Amino acid sequence: MNIESHIRKLRQDLLSWYDAQGRVLPWRIRPEDRASGFKADPYAVWLSEIMLQQTTVAHGAPYWEKFLMRWPSVIDLANADRDEVLAMWAGLGYYARARNLYKCAQLIRDEYSGNFPSTEKELLTLPGIGPYTAATMAAICFGQATNIVDSNVERVIARIYAESAPLPKSKTLLKKLAAPIADPDRPGDYGQALMDLGAVVCTPKSPDCNACPWSFACKARMYGNPEDYPQKIKKVRPVKYGAAFALFSGGKILLRQRPDKGLLGGMLELPGTPWADNMPDDPCKTAPSTKNWEKCEGRVKHVFTHFELYLDVYRAETRTQKPEGIWAEHNNLGNFAVPTLTKKAIALALNS
Ligand code: SF4
Structure with a gap:
């Protein structure tokens, strides 16, 4: 088989498999829907793509539904209160995504009259939209032939070519290998088919090669070791330590807002020490008041992308609701932008 026929067969077999077995997702226009005239909504697709970065469909889909119910259009989202957007995002992690989502919605409202631009190049200029999301939106929403490559696609491509160069160095090469296969006639369906193949069939630990249209x-299947691809350079995650202070007053707890820029930017946390390479010697020196702080049994562990954090938690009671800050009802934090780390620390304080 010459190379053109080989590529044609790869496209055809993948798309036939997708037509019959691709996932039905609420933001997705299936081929049969498209044939009936339905078009993908760029706002809905954009929300799903941003939410599902580093997040499973099962975890992200309820957030997608909540956002669309609360803010049915990108202009509604742009007009929302930013703290409410952050509060709705709480639990999804990677909070820079939420801040960029809000910024991007405002830019679409103010500079694009509420309509997403239609080219990959323009999409790439928007806050929070990287090469993968720009390629995906351009293909799915605007029918452009783009090369959609995320970590699932990298895995599939590394396997079909048994590419042994390790990630992340091999990213450019894998993207280059993927490019000629992308289907110019059905770019959106092709991209979604490839994502499904990586997510459902060619999974990291147990690829189902018997069900695979590209077997x-x-x-890698021929060599009998698909799980060995892609190879990865292992990184050791550094460890940081800190202390957090849970000050209660009646049913309320004292919180503070993190700086807008950086990790968990704009989210709420317990007052605490900076995070450092070692646990501070006398953390209570920096506590928000001079109460009798009681150290909680156990420790909070939280894994960020670039480091692992261990927090000691101290608790105390006050009657005065001082110092000033955000005093939130600890049983009713749903309306506050409280990330998982803060929730874990509060839970430890409450259960001590
Ligand atoms: S044959 Fe197996 S390893 Fe190869 S792409 Fe398909 S599922 Fe992945």
Whole structure:
């Protein structure tokens, strides 16, 4: 088989598999819907793509539904209160995504009259939209032939070519290998089919090669070791330590807002020490008041992308609701932008 026929067969077999077995997702226009005239809504697709970065469909889909119910259009989202957007995002993690989501919605409202631009190049200029999301939106929403490559696609491509160069160095190469296969006639369906293949069939630990439309072409399957691809350079995650202070007053707890820029930017946390390479010697020196702080049994562990954090939690009671800050009802934090780390620390304080 020459190279053109090989690529044609890869496209055809993948798309036939997708037509019959692709996932039904609420933001997705299936091929049969498209044939009936339905078009993808760029706002809905954009929300799903931003929410599902580093997040499973099962975890992200309820957030997508909540956002669309609360803010049915990108202009509604742009007009929302930012703290409410952050509060609705709480639990999804990677909070820079929420801040950029809000910024992007405002830019779409103010500079694009509420309509997303239609080219990959323009989409790439928007806050929070990287190469993968720009390529995905351009293909799915605007029918452009783009090369959609995320970590699922990297895995599939590394396997069919048995590419042994390790990630992340091999990213450019894998993208180059993926490019000629992308289907110019059905770019959106092709991209979604490839994502589904990586998510459902060619999974990291147990690829189902018998169900795979590309098994005829897959070198890793032929060699009998698909799980060994892609190879990765292992990184050791650094560890940081800190202390957090849970000050209660009646049913309320004292919180503070993190700086807008940086990790968990704009989210709420317990007052605490900076996070450092070692646990501070006398953390209560920096506590928000001179109460008799009681150290809670156990420790909070939280894993960020670039480091692991261990927090000691101290608790105390006050009657005065001083010092000033955000005093929130600890049983009713749903309306506050409280990330998982803060929730874990509060839970430890409450259960001590
Ligand atoms: S044959 Fe197996 S390893 Fe190869 S792409 Fe398909 S599922 Fe992945």
